[in-house]
Amino acid sequence: MTAPVLAIRDLAVEFKTDTGVTPALSGVSFDVPRGQVTAIVGESGSGKSVTANCVMRLVQPPGRITGGSIRFAPDAGDAFDVVKLADRDPRLYDLRGGHISMVFQEPMTALSPVHDIGGQVAEAILCHRDIGKEAARAEAAQMLERVGLDDMERRMGMYPFEFSGGMRQRVVIAMALVCHPEVLICDEPTTALDVTIQAEILTLIRSLQHELGNSVIFITHDLGVVAQIADHVVVMYQGRVLEIGTVRQVLKQPLHPYTRGLLQAIPGVVPPGERLATIASVVGDADIETPHPLVALADGRQVSLPPAQLRRVARS
Amino acid sequence: MNEGAPAGAELLEVRGLSKFFGDVAAVERVSLDLARAETLGVVGESGSGKTTLARCILRAIDPDAGSVRFNSANGWTSLHSLKEKELVPLRREMQMIFQDPFSSLNPRMTVQQILEEPLLIHGERKRGKRVAAVREMLSRVQLGADALTRYPHAFSGGQRQRIGIARALMLRPSLVVCDESVSALDVSVQAQIINLLEDLQAELGLTYLFVAHDLAVVRHICDRVLVMHRGRVVETGTVEDVFERPRQDYTRLLLSAIPSPDPDVPLKPLDRATLNL
Numbered sequence: 001m002t003a004p005v006l007a008i009r010d011l012a013v014e015f016k017t018d019t020g021v022t023p024a025l026s027g028v029s030f031d032v033p034r035g036q037v038t039a040i041v042g043e044s045g046s047g048k049s050v051t052a053n054c055v056m057r058l059v060q061p062p063g064r065i066t067g068g069s070i071r072f073a074p075d076a077g078d079a080f081d082v083v084k085l086a087d088r089d090p091r092l093y094d095l096r097g098g099h100i101s102m103v104f105q106e107p108m109t110a111l112s113p114v115h116d117i118g119g120q121v122a123e124a125i126l127c128h129r130d131i132g133k134e135a136a137r138a139e140a141a142q143m144l145e146r147v148g149l150d151d152m153e154r155r156m157g158m159y160p161f162e163f164s165g166g167m168r169q170r171v172v173i174a175m176a177l178v179c180h181p182e183v184l185i186c187d188e189p190t191t192a193l194d195v196t197i198q199a200e201i202l203t204l205i206r207s208l209q210h211e212l213g214n215s216v217i218f219i220t221h222d223l224g225v226v227a228q229i230a231d232h233v234v235v236m237y238q239g240r241v242l243e244i245g246t247v248r249q250v251l252k253q254p255l256h257p258y259t260r261g262l263l264q265a266i267p268g269v270v271p272p273g274e275r276l277a278t279i280a281s282v283v284g285d286a287d288i289e290t291p292h293p294l295v296a297l298a299d300g301r302q303v304s305l306p307p308a309q310l311r312r313v314a315r316s
Numbered sequence: 317m318n319e320g321a322p323a324g325a326e327l328l329e330v331r332g333l334s335k336f337f338g339d340v341a342a343v344e345r346v347s348l349d350l351a352r353a354e355t356l357g358v359v360g361e362s363g364s365g366k367t368t369l370a371r372c373i374l375r376a377i378d379p380d381a382g383s384v385r386f387n388s389a390n391g392w393t394s395l396h397s398l399k400e401k402e403l404v405p406l407r408r409e410m411q412m413i414f415q416d417p418f419s420s421l422n423p424r425m426t427v428q429q430i431l432e433e434p435l436l437i438h439g440e441r442k443r444g445k446r447v448a449a450v451r452e453m454l455s456r457v458q459l460g461a462d463a464l465t466r467y468p469h470a471f472s473g474g475q476r477q478r479i480g481i482a483r484a485l486m487l488r489p490s491l492v493v494c495d496e497s498v499s500a501l502d503v504s505v506q507a508q509i510i511n512l513l514e515d516l517q518a519e520l521g522l523t524y525l526f527v528a529h530d531l532a533v534v535r536h537i538c539d540r541v542l543v544m545h546r547g548r549v550v551e552t553g554t555v556e557d558v559f560e561r562p563r564q565d566y567t568r569l570l571l572s573a574i575p576s577p578d579p580d581v582p583l584k585p586l587d588r589a590t591l592n593l
Contacts, residue, residue, distance in 0.1 A: 043502040044473070165362075194361040194529060199573035199585035221502060224532075224575035228583045247579045265507040266577060267536035272555060275511050276536065279504035 003073050004031035005183055005215045006055065011068035011083075013050055013059060013239075024050045024063065025239045029294060030302075032183065037209060037216040039230035039247070041223065041262070047239040048219045052185045055217070056096055057082060074099055075182055098128045101176040105188040107168035111160040117144070118156030121175045128179045143174040147204060166197035170204065177208060184209070185217045190225060202229055223263060227251055235259050240291055245301030255303045255313050257286040325349035326387065327491060327523050328373070333382035335365075335372050342368040344547040345382070350491070353517065355524040357538035357555070359531060359570065365547040366527045370493045373525065374410055375403060386410070386491070408438055411484040415496035417476030421468040427454075427479055428464040434486045449486065456519070457482045457512065474505035478512065485516065493525045498533060510537055531574055535559050543567050545593070565591040 013025040025047045032038045040048040053059050055070055065083055072095070073079040085092045104110045112120055121140035125131065131139075141152045147170040149155050160168055169189060176184055186205065190198035206229060209216050218229055226233055226247065233250040235243040235258070243256040254260045261279030263269065270276060292304045297314060305313060328350035335343040343365045350356055358366045372379040375395050384395040388406055395403070414420040421430060431450040432440075440446050451461055457478040468476055477497065484492055494513070498506045514537065516522060528534050534541055534555070541558050543551040543566065551564040562568045565586075572586040 043504060195531065196361060196569060196573040196585065196588070199575070199583055202575065202583060203585065222575070223503075223577040227577045227579040227581075228575040230579075251577060251579055262503055263577065265503045266532065267507075267510065267530075268532040269577075270536075272536050275514070276507040278507045278511070280508075 002034050003079075005034045005073055006032035006217075007069075007071040007073075008032075008051070008055075009069050009071070011051065011054055011070065012066045013047075013054060014064055014066050016062040016064070023239055025054070026291065027293075028068070028236075028239070028241055030234045030241055030244055032215055032217055033232060034182075034215055035213050036231040037206075037218055037229055038232045038234060039218045039220060039226045040234045040236060041220060041226055042236035043221055043262075045238065046236040048236050049187055050239075051236070052102070052187055052217060052219055055082060055183075055185065056100060056102060057085065057092060058096075072099070094128070097124060097176075097181075098179050099181055100183040100185065101179065101181040102185045102187065103169070103172050103176050103189045105191050107165060107172045107192075108160060110172050111168060113160055116157050116159055117163075117171055121171065121178055124175050124178050140174070140178060143178045144171065146208070147171070147174045147177075148200075149174075164197075165193055166200060169193065169197075169201055173201075173204065173208070177212065177214075180212065181214060183215045183217065185219070187219045188221070189218075191220070191222070198225070205229065223251065223266060235262070237288065241294055241302075241304065242288070243301070243303045244294070245299075249299070249301050255301070256288075256305065257283045258288045325385075326351040328387070328525075329383075329385040330373060331383045331385075333369065333372055333379050333384065335368055335377065335379045341547045343372060343379070346544075346547075346549050347382075348542060348549070348552070350523055350525065352490070352523055353521050354540065355517070355526050355538045357534035357541040358525065358527045358544060359529065359534050359541060360544035361529065361570075363546075364544040366544050367495055368547075369544070370412075370495055370525060370527050374412060374493060376412075405438075408487040409489050410491045410493070411487065411489040412493045412495060413477075413480055413484045413497040415499055417473055417480050417500065418468075420480055421476060421483075423468055426465055426467055427459075430468075430479060431483055431486055434483060438487060453482045453486055456485070456516065472505075473501055474508060477501060477505075477509055481509075481512065481516070485520065485522075488520070489522070491523050491525065493527070495527045496529070497526075499528065499530060506533070513537065531559075531570060543570070566593055569593060 009029045011025050011028040015022045015024050028051055040051060042048045054065055059065055070082040071079055072082050118137055118140055121144060122136040125136040125139055141156055145152060190201050220226060230247045233245060233247050234241055237258050243250060243259050250259060254263060261282035264277035264282050265279055267276060292306055294302045294304045295310055296302050330348045333343055333346045346369055360366045371377045373384055385392050386395055388409055428450060431453060432446045435446045435449060454463060459478055498509050501509060526538055538555050541555050542549050545566045551558060551567045558567060562571060569586045569588060569591055572584060575583050
């Protein structure tokens with residue numbers, strides 16, 4: 001087993017607001033295994049996007065990383081702690097868009113409306129490598145072809161508004177992959193898309209990941225998407241990690257009552273006509289608000305539960 | 317205004333409805349019937365015309381062709397033949413619940429003002445009656461009376477959607493159009509709102525036209541479903557028939573794209589090109 005590409009430990013983030021300090025993350029710890037897809041699942045406010053932003057050091061005031069470490073181990077060169085990098089450290093520049101890149105939910109806002117597609121993808125290369133404009137454009141065209149665009153001569157000169165939502169997301173993915181990042185972070189990349197286009201994009205991300213062998217952090221609230229894309233799953237709730245395991249462990253035998261709630265609240269789990277389970281009804285009396293430490297179990301998974309429940313889970 | 321009852325429909329009869337934007341047919345020759353207290357789902361991808369259809373039915377926009385007949389308190393009425401003014405009393409009976417609970421509530425109005433506005437527009441002059449109606453509706457959507465003096469920003473997404481539902485129901489409509497009403501909500505909140513919509517339907521005998529792109533939600537909440545593609549209805553039937561035994565390639569394409577939450581059921585989306593769609 002190789003070392004994880006990212007090891008996040010005790011990460012804490014706070015946001016200063018008018019009414020005081022709000023913790024956005026507390027004690028977040030998990031590994032991102034090399035060459036695999038790790039999904040972070042949670043509802044709004046669970047801290048999944050903030051965690052991704054920490055990895056890229058994109059947390060902006062009034063937010064602030066107040067503790068913990070993110071150890072990044074590149075394929076070549078020494079590992080370092082992303083949290084400790086100074087704002088002007090050249091390694092930070094190499095990291096963003098170089099070693100690690102990001103695909104966001106809204107492709108229209110991720111792309112510049114006034115630059116052509118070819119130029120935008122080529123720019124990503126020019127930022128990180130010492131090559132000529134023409135060579136960068138040629139590589140950009142190759143990458144765009146790989147994500148499924150055709151008629152490159154014409155497409156390269158087109159603008160984002162001339163593309164459909166799905167095509168735009170393909171362009172953003174090409175832009176993110178063109179520097180061959182070791183980690184691709186996808187933050188709800190299919191949430192704004194139709195289910196048919198979502199299926200195409202999921203298939204594309206998965207097949208490119210197999211081809212290129214990079215690691216993926218995939219952020220979503222949709223457990224159907226998780227089941228189809230992830231190898232590992234991290235369940236987050238209110239800035240904490242509740243459960244970590246393989247996709248089968250977490251989705252087929254969830255240990256935490258909140259994970260069970262998330263799974264049972266999906267329409268389609270109960271027969272039509274029956275009342276949907278809500279997280280509150282599944283969780284019942286179990287206390288999910290009090291933080292408990294993440295404990296590793298024998299089968300490699302980790303869970304955060306009160307001591308009594310933990311003993312029951314560990315025995316079974 | 318009074319007309320004979322059509323065969324088949326109990327509440328709404330739509331025939332040959334079309335709406336063009338320039339040369340593009342957003343909705344083309346759509347016909348449907350609605351029975352009382354049923355939920356009809358309208359599904360399709362973005363751009364398929366489902367929202368335009370809903371808006372044409374309510375005459376939020378004017379269709380270019382076709383008829384919409386509605387069984388109002390005064391009997392069957394052709395909506396397209398009415399003037400704006402004549403439509404006003406009918407608006408009581410047809411209401412809409414929107415997708416985004418953030419942009420569909422006026423941030424400068426308190427919940428009390430938001431909920432009594434429909435009553436004011438429709439001429440309820442007695443303040444006492446309005447207040448009582450608002451309180452009753454608030455408890456129906458399971459919000460406390462302490463909500464009355466607060467503004468939308470003080471509520472979570474799920475609570476705001478409850479306020480939007482309460483506003484739609486203040487006038488006791490018979491037809492409620494839900495346009496992606498649960499799409500913007502988190503899974504846990506979505507389940508609560510779906511349960512609430514079903515409870516309210518049973519209590520108040522509501523008929524829902526449920527526009528949504530999430531097929532799992534539609535399957536759960538709807539009795540019948542209408543599949544739209546490029547402005548046309550390609551398939552219609554009971555939820556069970558359409559989901560279990562789809563007859564059209566486009567419906568199969570949509571269904572094949574739903575990711576299963578079971579990691580052992582791999583996603584195998586059909587290919588649009590090979591289906592010639």
